Amino acid sequence: MLLSKLVCERTKEAPQDAKIKSHILLSRAGFIKQVANGIYTMTMPCQKMSRKIQEIIRQEMDALDGQEVLFPVVMPREIWDQSGRYTSIGSEMVRFKDRADRDMLLGMTHEEAAVHLANHIVSSYNQLPMMIYQLQTKFRDEARSRGGLIRVREFTMKDAYSFHSTKEDLEKYYDRMFDAYYRIFRRIGLKRFIDIKSDSGMMGGSIAHEFMLLTEVGEDSIVLCNGCDYRANMEVADGIISTPASEEKPLELVFTGEDKTIEEVSARLNVSPELTCKAVVFAVKGSSDELVIAFVRGDLEVNEAKLKKVLLKDIVPYDGGASEVLACGNLGPVGLDKSIITVFDKSLENISSLVIGANKAEYHYTGFNFKRDLPSAKFDNIAKTRSGDRCPVCGGELKVENGIEIGNIFQLGTKYTKSMDMTVHGADGVEFNPIMGCYGIGVGRAIASIAQESSDEKGLILPMSVAPWQVHMCPLRLDDENVNAKAYKLYDELVKAGIDVLFDDRSVAAGVKFNDADLMGMPIRVVVSPKSLATQEVEITVRETKESQKVSYQDAIGVIENIIKEQMSRLKG
Helix, strand or coil, X not given: CEHHHCCCCCXXXXXCCCCCHHHHHHHHXXXXXXXXXXXEEECHHHXXXXXXXXXXXXXXXXXXXXXXXXXXXXXXXXXXXXXXXXXXXXXXXXXXXXXXXXXXXXXXXXXXXXXXXXXXXXXXXXXXXXXXXXXXXXXXXXXXXXXXXXXXCEXXXXXXXXXXXXXXXXXXXXXXXXXXXXXHHHHCCCXXXXXXXXXXXXXXXXXXXXXXXXXXXXXXEEEEECCCCCEEECCCCCCECXXXXXXXXXXXXXXXXXXXXXXXXXXXXXCCHHHEEEEEEEEECCCCCCEEEEEEECCCCECHHHHHHHHCCCEEEXXXXXXXXXXXXXXXXXXXCCCCEEEEEHHHCCCCCEEXXXXXXXXXXXXXXXXXXXXXXXXXXXXXXXXXXXXXXXXXXXXXXXXXXXXXXXXXXXXXXXXXXXXXXXXXXXXXXXXXXXXXXXXXXXXXXXXXXXXXXCEECCCCCCCCCCEEEEECCCCCHHHHHHHHHHHHHHHHCCCCEEEXXXXXXXXXXXXXXXXXXXXXXXXXXXXXXXXXXXXXXECCXXXXXXXXXXXXXXXXXXXXXXXXHHHHC
């Protein structure tokens, strides 16, 4: 490819909204161009990178006996009504009517389409296990688009769906897919990634894992143990929280005036926030008058994902509407309206003396003891785990790091096959609902993750396996007949050898060429110049290590092939 013909504008400045490294570099290198919020055009370099990532994914999915299909982007309401998700998913799913006034939607995931296909083809246990997968465009009307390709509204995704006769068969296949994901991420050049237990969310099912790239710009919080292999997403992470010492005291109503926050009340009463009870109010989604109050220790925060699992209800933060049953800022567990659902965190269970709201403006109680004053209370784990909490496995110290989700796998069970009435005949002749697994990887997010992890102050440092071009040729002084002839000859021979080459044929200064080469991040840079050719040599630089060597013109192709072979071998692990 001639750089002068490439539709890819490189710039010194990034878009104003680009705040993280991957977004900045992919924009500056001309790989992506924003069309609308969360919607991007991929230029040729980014598209070539995407295709190479997709090919690696295909190879690994095919090795698991996967069958590639292509589901529609647009689907009718009917199959989503069967699963119940047409109404349960919120505004992130785009709904519209076609010209015949039929309800349609844009696919943000394809469980329903997968079951619809399998339900018309698979009829016997002899056809199981079976896995189908696709690489397809999806649309999610994301409310918080950010970070370039990290969180977008339109995206390309690999999603796979497996069907099984037994839970044991699903578990075996799930383990094979788990290992395949590690191979995929290693092969595309990611380094600092881990797997963690996660919440299955709207996907349903019981067992789920996310694969996370550890990075300071990640929006997911990951809990890790310093002493063992325990790791989990904040949504499901458990931690052992020590109980603060306190002496049992009588329950006493005290005036606290306008002080309402934990910090204000603690300061007024001269108690530690650990000895106070925080009340957080939620509303049940879809209900105008059903309220939930979650009570946690004053120094902790409520984990909404855990709370939803306890309630088995979808909730949203309370908007402070005109409720006559809440004394906001003075809420406590005693004397609440009976219509309010209450949930208590385990951190409160064994504290002998707590400060709680009195459900009366300007007043709190001191000396509250759950065992004495509210013996009917039941306790659940609904608090966020923090750095410094103890590991539930080994007792070691936990730490919280940030990460970008790069893939996920779920054991879905029969959530979709049962709701969509998919049955097959068993060996005994009895019909049953197949058990499903679901496995996703976002291709654009993988590109952003590579750019975030593999880069420096000068630009991208792309892995050999997914770089748009393996070699970036920078001939200097193409107006010199010898340079021109030798550079184009080497370019042609590299292409004939099956090597991807980007050839900078522009009449610009050497510094401009080198800066663009560093910014775009191809693994190998080759310089042909009057100076190097004076000794019948070319200069080869490895972008990753910045190591340069001069080799004879005749040996250049062999040296380049060896560098490619060594780097590809390292990526395969």
